[in-house]
Amino acid sequence: MTISEIQRKLNALIDVVKDEDKILILMHDNPDPDSIASALGLQYMLEQLAKKPSLIGYAGIVGRAENRAMLKYLGIKLCSLSRISLADFPCVAMVDTQPSTGNNSLPAGRSPQIVIDHHPYRHSSRKVTYREIKPKYNVTASIITEYLIASRLVLDPILATALFYAIKSETEGLGREVGKIEAKLRHFLYPYVDQKLLANIENARVSREYFQIIHSALEHALIYGDVVMANLETVTNPDIIAEVADVLMRLEKIKWSFCFAAYNGDILVSARTIDRANDVGTLMRTAFGDLGSAGGHEMMAGAKIWAKTTSPVRKKAFIRQLMNRLLRLTGNNSDKPEKLIA
Numbered sequence: 001m002t003i004s005e006i007q008r009k010l011n012a013l014i015d016v017v018k019d020e021d022k023i024l025i026l027m028h029d030n031p032d033p034d035s036i037a038s039a040l041g042l043q044y045m046l047e048q049l050a051k052k053p054s055l056i057g058y059a060g061i062v063g064r065a066e067n068r069a070m071l072k073y074l075g076i077k078l079c080s081l082s083r084i085s086l087a088d089f090p091c092v093a094m095v096d097t098q099p100s101t102g103n104n105s106l107p108a109g110r111s112p113q114i115v116i117d118h119h120p121y122r123h124s125s126r127k128v129t130y131r132e133i134k135p136k137y138n139v140t141a142s143i144i145t146e147y148l149i150a151s152r153l154v155l156d157p158i159l160a161t162a163l164f165y166a167i168k169s170e171t172e173g174l175g176r177e178v179g180k181i182e183a184k185l186r187h188f189l190y191p192y193v194d195q196k197l198l199a200n201i202e203n204a205r206v207s208r209e210y211f212q213i214i215h216s217a218l219e220h221a222l223i224y225g226d227v228v229m230a231n232l233e234t235v236t237n238p239d240i241i242a243e244v245a246d247v248l249m250r251l252e253k254i255k256w257s258f259c260f261a262a263y264n265g266d267i268l269v270s271a272r273t274i275d276r277a278n279d280v281g282t283l284m285r286t287a288f289g290d291l292g293s294a295g296g297h298e299m300m301a302g303a304k305i306w307a308k309t310t311s312p313v314r315k316k317a318f319i320r321q322l323m324n325r326l327l328r329l330t331g332n333n334s335d336k337p338e339k340l341i342a
């Protein structure tokens with residue numbers, strides 16, 4: 001996007017909020033660094049350019065140690081949706097998600113005024129007054145950083161550190177060609193980053209429980225042809241599912257990594273692939289679109305499926321069925337798996 005193009009867009013964005021008094025910036029459930037940094041950047045622009053204060057709302061939990069450290073060290077204030085009434089906020093701006101994707105808590109039938117996102121366009125976003133949906137971007141934080149550059153606002157170290165960390169953590173390992181825009185924006189942000197705060201976030205301390213979960217995940221992980229899978233059973237922190245899928249994806253000769261867990265009456269699945277051409281987002285929608293919400297990108301995706309049962313035994317059998325669907329779709333045999341750790 002050229003600077004003058006974005007400046008025109010910024011004017012349109014300000015126009016949308018100019019008569020609004022209560023603005024809620026809404027992230028997806030269990031927000032990640034991309035949604036947190038993007039919300040913070042949008043909040044800053046609305047404040048500076050339109051003189052409009054706003055709240056950043058979320059549902060679910062901030063589970064991953066790095067994400068909690070991000071809130072703590074950067075002093076970012078989020079507001080749980082359980083503490084406010086959405087009806088009090090006539091103006092909602094969604095970042096890193098869209099209406100009716102299944103991964104956010106905007107009630108069905110409620111349309112936001114603003115959507116800024118990098119996930120594939122959803123038909124439900126058609127009525128949104130201000131839309132910036134760029135599936136070619138790997139992170140929403142890149143869209144926000146480009147907006148900030150065009151706005152010519154002063155970039156403070158807190159915001160720069162948040163955006164830098166979001167871009168870095170979510171695009172590392174994607175390869176140089178894929179992350180071209182991100183490489184450029186990281187270079188731009190770098191001089192403004194507070195390195196000490198960044199180090200505090202990246203080296204966040206974790207609990208003993210974290211190691212227990214990783215231990216058990218590795219112990220129980222199974223290899224089926226070019227797929228590696230782990231079932232964490234019941235978790236209290238949904239972010240750990242993606243962390244395990246990331247760890248397993250590093251296994252040599254593997255094309256796909258899937259991690260399953262039961263959380264809050266749902267089965268959550270995190271999926272990874274090393275090759276964009278495999279398009280794991282489409283795979284997940286094909287596999288689970290009929291059972292719940294599934295979505296994502298070419299290399300990372302996720303699904304949320306209603307567990308239908310509270311019985312641990314039946315949940316296990318259900319996860320088994322879900323695993324078999326993925327094995328069929330990836331052309332792998334579901335019998336005779338090999339243990340990751342013999």
Ligand SMILES: [Mn+2]
Binds near residue numbers: 140
């Ligand atoms: Mn994102």
